[in-house]
Amino acid sequence: xxxxxxxxxxxxxxxxxxxxxxxxxxxxxxxxxxxxxxxxxxxxxxxxxxxxxxxxxxxxxxxxxxxxxxxxxxxxxxxxxxxxxxxxxxxxxxxxxxxxxxxxxxxxxxxxxxxxxxxxxxxxxxxxxxxxxxxxxxxxxxxxxxxxxxxxxxxxxxxxxxxxxxxxxxxxxxxxxxxxxxxxxxxxxxxxxxxxxxxxxxx
Amino acid sequence: xxxxxxxxxxxxxxxxxxxxxxxxxxxxxxxxxxxxxxxxxxxxxxxxxxxxxxxxxxxxxxxxxxxxxxxxxxxxxxxxxxxxxxxxxxxxxxxxxxxxxxxxxxxxxxxxxxxxxxxxxxxxxxxxxxxxxxxxxxxxxxxxxxxxxxxxxxxxxxxxxxxxxxxxxxxxxxxxxxxxxxxxxxxxxxxx
Numbered sequence: 001x002x003x004x005x006x007x008x009x010x011x012x013x014x015x016x017x018x019x020x021x022x023x024x025x026x027x028x029x030x031x032x033x034x035x036x037x038x039x040x041x042x043x044x045x046x047x048x049x050x051x052x053x054x055x056x057x058x059x060x061x062x063x064x065x066x067x068x069x070x071x072x073x074x075x076x077x078x079x080x081x082x083x084x085x086x087x088x089x090x091x092x093x094x095x096x097x098x099x100x101x102x103x104x105x106x107x108x109x110x111x112x113x114x115x116x117x118x119x120x121x122x123x124x125x126x127x128x129x130x131x132x133x134x135x136x137x138x139x140x141x142x143x144x145x146x147x148x149x150x151x152x153x154x155x156x157x158x159x160x161x162x163x164x165x166x167x168x169x170x171x172x173x174x175x176x177x178x179x180x181x182x183x184x185x186x187x188x189x190x191x192x193x194x195x196x197x198x199x200x201x202x203x
Numbered sequence: 204x205x206x207x208x209x210x211x212x213x214x215x216x217x218x219x220x221x222x223x224x225x226x227x228x229x230x231x232x233x234x235x236x237x238x239x240x241x242x243x244x245x246x247x248x249x250x251x252x253x254x255x256x257x258x259x260x261x262x263x264x265x266x267x268x269x270x271x272x273x274x275x276x277x278x279x280x281x282x283x284x285x286x287x288x289x290x291x292x293x294x295x296x297x298x299x300x301x302x303x304x305x306x307x308x309x310x311x312x313x314x315x316x317x318x319x320x321x322x323x324x325x326x327x328x329x330x331x332x333x334x335x336x337x338x339x340x341x342x343x344x345x346x347x348x349x350x351x352x353x354x355x356x357x358x359x360x361x362x363x364x365x366x367x368x369x370x371x372x373x374x375x376x377x378x379x380x381x382x383x384x385x386x387x388x389x390x391x392x393x394x395x
Contacts, residue, residue, distance in 0.1 A: 006354070006379055007361040015392070016355070016383075022333045023356045026267050028258035033247035034275060 057184045065177035072170030076163070235291040246285070250278055253295060256367045257302045259357040263341065263348045264306035273309050277302045296369035299349075339389040340382075347382030354379055 005013035159167065231252065237245035254274065261273045280301055288297055340351050353359045353368075361379060365372040386392075 006383065007376060009360055019336060019355045020358070022329065022336055024358075025333055026262060026337060026356050028255050028274075028357060031254075033243075033250040034278065035243075 057187075058181065061177060061181045061184055065174065065181070068170070068173040068177060072166070072173065075166050076170070231294050232291045235285065235288065235294050239286050239288075246282060249281075249294065253298050253367065254278075255357040255359060256295060256353065257298055259353040259359070260299055260302040260349055261306050262337075262356065263345075263352045264303070265309050267337075269309060273302075273305050277305050280305070293369050295367040299368055336386075336390065339386055342389060343382055343385055346378050347385060350375060350378035351382045351386065 004010040006016050156164070156167070231249065234245045234248050234252075238249055257277050258270060258274050261270045261277065265273050277298065281298055288294060290297075337356075340348055340355075343351065350364060353364050354361070359367075361375050362372060364370070365375045368375075370378075
């Protein structure tokens, strides 16, 4: 029966046999099984690639954290000129210099110099407006920010409300970044754990 | 009901029962388990048992000269991810899926004209016929194409195709007969 030959090669079917003879040239050839163990035995490439990917994630997260910290420091850091400033809204921090100025002429026609502390107006007003962020902050009547050096020495309780707010925002940003880094680390650990089977669902 | 018809029905039933029993106790489960545990010989047995199947599936989509490389890629991918196979009895169907994906990746969207193996160089009539036949098979729908390649090229019987691919024998039979009908039409062959 011709149908049986197509199914299980029983009977006879010249047409099917001819197709088999013609197409036999494309049949697979018997070969020994490949030794995949040698290819798999170099796991350095795959974990290395995973490490590169995970490193790039960690680097990106670290860069983000650095940016957040830099922004936070720039918000809290003082304007140039330093020195103690009055915690008055709108006050301008001005440096002081000591300079010798010409004093009165004595009877011997000698010009006396009188050291005098002179308040030299700084160029701070220009710098104030140069940074729009700082301008926006001052428009909210924020007090002049203390110097970076003084922050370290102050207790948190000594900070103003706005300073505490800025500090809190900075801490929040850092904690978010830290949690993201932890997620990345956990993912790396999970991938690298040989006990974890990677299936189609959790691939 | 005539005795011959009863006998035929019993035979059909017995054939189906045997096939069902084989599916309940597939022969490759233990091989897969040993291969997963690191037994290289077990994976070698799997390779020998399923290479015709994988080669046939790949050949249905990829030119002959490239089929060997793609087959190796398929088994390498299978070797790496065999531990992820949940239904060990369905290792054949799993390999078929990998083979299809690899073949699709290898020649996505193209249907290259067939180049003849060197064994046929100089035999132009046979050369043309073989290439024409394989090209015609490759124009058929995927299920017909694969089944005909496995049957006519790799020499697998219908039962073997069903067992290794996980298809039902009835589906394989339909694919074979309908595939042959369409192949004849494409080649302009009138069934005597």
